[in-house]
Amino acid sequence: MSTLFGDDMIDRPAPELPAGAHFVPGWLTLDEQRWIVTRFHEWVQGPVPIRAAKVRGHEMSVQTVCLGWHWRPYEYSREAVDVNGNRVLEFPDWMVRLGRKALSAATGNPRAGDDYTPDTALVNYYDDTARMGMHQDKDERSAAPVVSLSIGDTCKFRFGNTETRNRPYTDLDLASGDLFVFGGPSRLAFHGIPKVYPGTAPEGCGLERGRINITMRVTGLAG
Numbered sequence: 001m002s003t004l005f006g007d008d009m010i011d012r013p014a015p016e017l018p019a020g021a022h023f024v025p026g027w028l029t030l031d032e033q034r035w036i037v038t039r040f041h042e043w044v045q046g047p048v049p050i051r052a053a054k055v056r057g058h059e060m061s062v063q064t065v066c067l068g069w070h071w072r073p074y075e076y077s078r079e080a081v082d083v084n085g086n087r088v089l090e091f092p093d094w095m096v097r098l099g100r101k102a103l104s105a106a107t108g109n110p111r112a113g114d115d116y117t118p119d120t121a122l123v124n125y126y127d128d129t130a131r132m133g134m135h136q137d138k139d140e141r142s143a144a145p146v147v148s149l150s151i152g153d154t155c156k157f158r159f160g161n162t163e164t165r166n167r168p169y170t171d172l173d174l175a176s177g178d179l180f181v182f183g184g185p186s187r188l189a190f191h192g193i194p195k196v197y198p199g200t201a202p203e204g205c206g207l208e209r210g211r212i213n214i215t216m217r218v219t220g221l222a223g
């Protein structure tokens, strides 16, 4: 059982992160996580179903459904031209509010989220064996931060530098409810998911298998 200042916190020392990167373990409550998982089950129904995007002809092991703008390697469009041509769901207002709260929480500055209006979210689903190689989130034309939320199984998250996909990097675990933000000098840092730890989702998070990750972004696109 998790208790205030219990072993679960002691076991997760704050990692050293480069400027602009922030980690807030256990930011979402279990109620919030469950509510978001219910939304996830709605999003995957379409109008654009969840799918594994193809990179140079190969399906990614992660499956993705998008809100606001549809992402495919390596551009955004309103219609999912690589899936079924349908327009993606609107970006929800509640997620804009959540993104603003997330920036305040991550930076400790209550005003940090005031001007933040994310207009796309990539919602990824990882099964037991899914991974994501080191990459930069660089298809956006805005330098606004990326807000990342995790629900379900814990994963190993590798957060690196802006120059290479290799060291120096920091490995940390992203568990259900954790918030991670990268902006400023870390906005274009390479990052990836080397591993998911199957069966580690906490009871009550709403997801029995796998891991959901939501990254909110500002595309900087109009129309």
Ligand SMILES: O=C(O)CCC(=O)C(=O)O
Pocket (backbone or CB within 6 Å): 122, 124, 132, 137, 148, 150, 157, 174, 191, 192, 193, 213, 215
């Ligand atoms: O799953 C994660 O935590 C990271 C996802 C990610 O880097 C992305 O969607 O670009």
Ligand SMILES: [Fe+2]
Pocket (backbone or CB within 6 Å): 135, 136, 137, 191
């Ligand atoms: Fe990414």
